[in-house]
Amino acid sequence: MSAEAPDLTSADDIAALIDHTLLKPEATHKQIDALCAEARMYRFASVCVNPIFVERAAKDLNHSDVAVCTVVGFPLGANRTAIKEEETRIALDDGATEIDMVLNIGALIDEELDLVFDDIAAVAELCNAEGALCKVILETCLLNDEQKLQACALAVDAKAGFVKTSTGFSTGGATVEDIRLMSEAVSVAGVEVKASGGIRTLASLREMVEAGATRIGASSGVKIIGELTGGRDKGVATGE
Numbered sequence: 579m580s581a582e583a584p585d586l587t588s589a590d591d592i593a594a595l596i597d598h599t600l601l602k603p604e605a606t607h608k609q610i611d612a613l614c615a616e617a618r619m620y621r622f623a624s625v626c627v628n629p630i631f632v633e634r635a636a637k638d639l640n641h642s643d644v645a646v647c648t649v650v651g652f653p654l655g656a657n658r659t660a661i662k663e664e665e666t667r668i669a670l671d672d673g674a675t676e677i678d679m680v681l682n683i684g685a686l687i688d689e690e691l692d693l694v695f696d697d698i699a700a701v702a703e704l705c706n707a708e709g710a711l712c713k714v715i716l717e718t719c720l721l722n723d724e725q726k727l728q729a730c731a732l733a734v735d736a737k738a739g740f741v742k743t744s745t746g747f748s749t750g751g752a753t754v755e756d757i758r759l760m761s762e763a764v765s766v767a768g769v770e771v772k773a774s775g776g777i778r779t780l781a782s783l784r785e786m787v788e789a790g791a792t793r794i795g796a797s798s799g800v801k802i803i804g805e806l807t808g809g810r811d812k813g814v815a816t817g818e
Contacts, residue, residue: 580659586784589806590621596799597647597676597772600624601746607634614638616800624676628652629669637675645711647676650701653747655717658788659697666704675718676711678742678772678795681733683717685727691732699736701706706737713740713772713793716760719750721761730763740793744775751775754789761790780805 584591598617600609610631617625617639624645627635633644650665651657657665679701685693686739698714705712714733718726733741741760743752752773760771774795775785780802783794796802801808 584787586787587806588704589772590778591805592783592806593799594623595783595792595794595805596622596767596802597624597626597774597793597795598622598799599746599774599795599797601626601628601649601652603628603706603771604699605631607631610634611638614644617644617739618642619801620803622799626676626678627666627671632667632672632674632778634667642743645675646658646673647672647678649715650677650679651682652678652680652715653745655683662697663700663704666701670704670708670710676713677705678713678715680715680717680745683729684719686721686815687804690726694729695732695736698738702736702738704794705739711740712738713742713747714738715742716776717745718743718753718760719775722798726756726759727763730769732761734764734769738769739770740770740776742772742793742795746775746795748775752777752786752791754785756793757786765790775795 602614613625624647625635626647627649632648648669651662682694682697690733702712730741752775757773770792771790772793773791777796778798
């Protein structure tokens, strides 16, 4: 985790926590350009876009401090490891510097832990070799607490940089209880926690950070900053 806690009354500090996200299947080039423009304006940590848009986002955000994040094995996590590896290689070549991968959820539930580890490690190794950040999506709404802890331990052992709650495409999103559980599980190893799924208000963001999240995935980043500054901004790209 960061040595210095963010100031949750500061628009700049809050913006620096947010992965400004647009993963809808109907996303257009125009919306991606707007997403990147908003990320530059508010100085969000990253934009998180589908793989087809990585190259475009990297060009849009050239000479900025905003990272380009994309997803791998998304949203089900059920691809073969070789496919996730190739997705990762292409994304890194296209300019991504952060990869949010979905672990093999069914294998975790079936207690095929070697398979889950190998799946994560294959992506994390590629990311680490390129100085990119690997975040592992657990899809916590489908897991019990024991499985969440197993997933966190496997992500740590596989040398991922983050564990992440949710895709936003399943039956539930981030909860304060899951953030606390995950944060306690990985903090000693220096791995961080990303909360995503259903975070649409400043109050919700603050709850997640206070519980231990150091990154927030949200399509409502502009609206959240607007709550803090008293503005009525609405994200052009996401419409939220």
